[in-house]
Amino acid sequence: MRPVSPKQQEIREREQAILDLAQTMLLEQGDQGLSMDRIADEAGVSKGTVYQHFASKEDLLAALAVRSAGIRAELFERAATFKGTTRERMSAIGAAAELFFTLFPHHEHAEHAFKASSHAQKVPAERISAMETCHFRCFGAATGIARDAVAKGELVLREGQSVEQICVGLWNLHMGAFLMRDLETFIDIPAITDPVPLLFANAQALLDGFGWQPLSTQHDYVAARARAVAELFPKEAKAAGRS
Amino acid sequence: MRPVSPKQQEIREREQAILDLAQTMLLEQGDQGLSMDRIADEAGVSKGTVYQHFASKEDLLAALAVRSAGIRAELFERAATFKGTTRERMSAIGAAAELFFTLFPHHEHAEHAFKASSHAQKVPAERISAMETCHFRCFGAATGIARDAVAKGELVLREGQSVEQICVGLWNLHMGAFLMRDLETFIDIPAITDPVPLLFANAQALLDGFGWQPLSTQHDYVAARARAVAELFPKEAKAAGRS
Amino acid sequence: MRPVSPKQQEIREREQAILDLAQTMLLEQGDQGLSMDRIADEAGVSKGTVYQHFASKEDLLAALAVRSAGIRAELFERAATFKGTTRERMSAIGAAAELFFTLFPHHEHAEHAFKASSHAQKVPAERISAMETCHFRCFGAATGIARDAVAKGELVLREGQSVEQICVGLWNLHMGAFLMRDLETFIDIPAITDPVPLLFANAQALLDGFGWQPLSTQHDYVAARARAVAELFPKEAKAAGRS
């Protein structure tokens, strides 16, 4: 345990405060509204100070993306420890994803910016690999559960199917739903005002389609999900509910 | 039918030429490489002329997004006319979506920009409603098929389910897959190098999960898809295959 | 003869005006005092306009250096046409150099900046070669005279000597004198308040050292120089005398 000096602590906090601010701005005004000038202004520090924390605008955005990706990975891994059937555990991951995107609605944007920057080699390799690790942890948590299911016979893969395919499917379903929410690209029909609530049901349908036992017709996954949230993410759920 | 004067025809063509160019640039260089200067330069016209066609940069991007959204709607509606079972017809829509995103990989970007601009009220209401119409046509094509299926008893909705939900699910699945492709946000696993090929199988699994008859275990939807492409989109498939 | 439109003429003039300004600023405040902002401000135009004429700060400095180098080349070539002995003609070149550095005291600076920029490849190859051409013309004018002298037997090269050596020597002598003037790197002695007046005498001594006939002990080169200035550079001498 190395003791962190109060000074260093303060610096650390300022860094997080800057990231918090950038997050808010990204969310409220998109990429366009984000400039180092504005960040400095709103954070109440000088531009030079921002640059002491982040080597460039790209670096800042990358740090932002990595930070939330790390939290996501943590949530996914926690979800994977849920006590229940493999399918319940997978549902818990779905719940984690929902919580994450409720708490970090900017993440999409940040990851976009991250990719755009890393192409231009303006982001240190360190951050890129950190990001990759986060993705790996998320995907690993999900595929791990699916492999458990195969091992237990609760999931029987047909020819050409793989655990990776299933996980990519779930991932896509979630990404698409959150993208839709962000773009508000859905028609104004009474039936659908927000794609996210539908998401859980669609994910269950997808798992049913793969024959993952027990099917949603045989088990109450809504209840399982509620239990997962209560047991694993009480704090996060509270935070998500408040905003 | 009001006859279009040659002059107007010429203007129309120039407008399309500018949009073509912007599309190419968006595709090749992303947002960064897109400036009114460059568009005018490469289109071989002056900036003033570009501004005579489009009120602002945002307007131009919006026009671009609307144009491709219109093409998508057309593809979806054509897919809905596929001669086959309701589920085959729905698969044809999936094929249309894939073709569209192969031919217009920039569309995501454009729609993003569109939304950002329209939030800032920089886009005339006219274009916004045009965009909404496109979305409505796409969604309508899909929900129409699903309702047919319900009417024919090939799809039996359980409590709380709706045709809208199913269509949103499919839409999300596709959006997520194309987003993944664009961000290259997938882990480097031999099993998965591109999420798009998996997409069709996942979409079928989702439909299976909803119990849409006949299930993919009972029918060869890969063949149906191939037939749909051949019958409905021969030109598009060729264009997509070439690039 | 293509007629220059009034518009183009105006643009041309503005370009020259900007260069004039940069020249003055370079002279008065050195490299440090030169910024695109200030140039634009003082020229009474916007920054964007400056950038429409010059691709970058480096380009502007390069253009400045090339412009004066071109004038120098012109002066040297005119000097080479002086009607007199080869040594008188060489002295006329010395007079040209003196006039040049009186009229363009900033040139040293500009050339310095030019070299610094071209190393960083921020200057179009076109300008670099233009500069080289100027140097070549100057050097060519001088070596041409020296070769004439050799041909006429007025200059007899000893072993290891070459016309190039002599010309480099004269060039160095002049450069050094003007550098000294600019740096004011000379001691406060009654005998020497400005190195430039000594320059002519030293150049003659150098030529005497090479045995270039007729020696300065046998001929009045001060008078020859006066005649050269009167015949070749009346306007320049007047301009130089005024400032």
Next chain:
Amino acid sequence: MRPVSPKQQEIREREQAILDLAQTMLLEQGDQGLSMDRIADEAGVSKGTVYQHFASKEDLLAALAVRSAGIRAELFERAATFKGTTRERMSAIGAAAELFFTLFPHHEHAEHAFKASSHAQKVPAERISAMETCHFRCFGAATGIARDAVAKGELVLREGQSVEQICVGLWNLHMGAFLMRDLETFIDIPAITDPVPLLFANAQALLDGFGWQPLSTQHDYVAARARAVAELFPKEAKAAGRS
């Protein structure tokens, strides 16, 4: 002799270390690469410490210029002690100048910066007078020899000539040659790839032109120069040769 406390000694050493570093950076990267941040970083001290030694960046550069000017003065004075004819001694000074500019190619730069700063009154008068003293010592060493030559009858001044003129001429010749080397402002002719080797021959021609006995046609000054280097500057020559 006031004894220097160990503390003061340490401070002194640190000061020299910082100057060494700044010198290296100036040499390797030019003005651009020189910042107080970098100097502090590479010297392994904090910026605050650097500012304890030097009042400003200008002051640091001035100190650097003064330091090398002092070394030059020392070399010149040593050269003046060479055992030989007055003209051989003057040649030894030429050798000293060449060695100096080989060992301190940055000096030009530093002196330039020095002048620019002192104009802006950013350099304490103390340093300015220190610099003047250095120049005086250099010039004094040279004029001293020339006066010896006059006294011995080896140099006969004609009307209007002075020892100062001769020394300024030599100084200019050297400055010009080193400037040319730094700017690489010489044409790409097989005859001349570097003006410095020609320098010695041109200096001799200049002295011949003044009639300084014995003339270079009567004496081997190349050999004398070699002897001067061997006897007076063995260490410096070795250092110069190595790089």
Next chain:
DNA sequence: CATGAATGAGCCTTCATTCAT
């Protein structure tokens, strides 16, 4: 109608200098 020079706000970044710890 077309043109393209001019505009000027805004962007990212650097760096000499200060000062609380």
Next chain:
DNA sequence: TATGAATGAAGGCTCATTCAT
């Protein structure tokens, strides 16, 4: 006395938009 985080004025450059020709 040493430290180095904070400062903020500049600097170079871009680009959407306008308007006289």
